[in-house]
Amino acid sequence: MPETVLPVVEQFYSIQGEGFNAGTAAYFIRLAGCNVRCEWCDAKYTWGMSGHAESGVCELVRNVSEAGANAVVITGGEPLLHDLSDLCSALHELGVRIMLETSGTMPLRGDFDWICVSPKRKLRPLNEVLREADELKAVISRDDDFSFAEENASHVSGKCVLSLQPEWSRMDAVMPGIVEYVKRNPAWRVSLQTHKFMNVP
C-alpha cells in the first residue's frame, strides 16, 4: 500500500499553550486545508491545501522521534479533512500520545488519545464528533457565545472537559464576563492561550 502523504503547513516541538493540556510539551503537526473559514481566523495561511510541503507518515514520525517528544498535537486548518488513520497508527507504535484539535465538522478518521473540539458558528460540529470529545473548547468573543457554548455542551458525553477561552484580540473586553460565567457555572473552566504569554509558537 502506498504511504500516506499529508500537506504540512508547519511542524515544531513546543508547549501546548491552551486547553486542558496547557503547559505540557508536544510536537505540533499543522495540516493544510480548512472547510470552515472563520472571519477572525489567525491561521488563514492554512486554508488552502496546495503550496505546502508534502510529508509522508514515516518522515513525520521520524521527526517526532528525533525531537524526543512523547505527545503530538495534530491541528490545522481542519485536520479531519485528511484520513489520519495511518499517521495515528505509526505514532502509537512510537508510543506517543496523540491529541487532536478540530472544529468537529468532519467525521473522525484516526485513533486519538485526546479529542478537543472547538465549535465554530460558521459550520457547526457534527454531533457524532461532539459525543467523542474529551474537551469542548469554546472561544468567547461576544456575549451570545456563551449560549452557543452551552448548545454544543448539550451534545458531549459526561467525560468531556468544558473550557471557555477568550478570543485573543477581545481578551480585555470578554475576560470579566468569562470569570463571572465560570463562577456561576463551575462545570466550565477558563482556558487561556498561554503560549502567547510564553512567546512560543
Ligand code: SF4
Ligand atoms: S476552523 Fe480554525 S483554522 Fe479553520 S477558519 Fe476557523 S479558526 Fe481558522
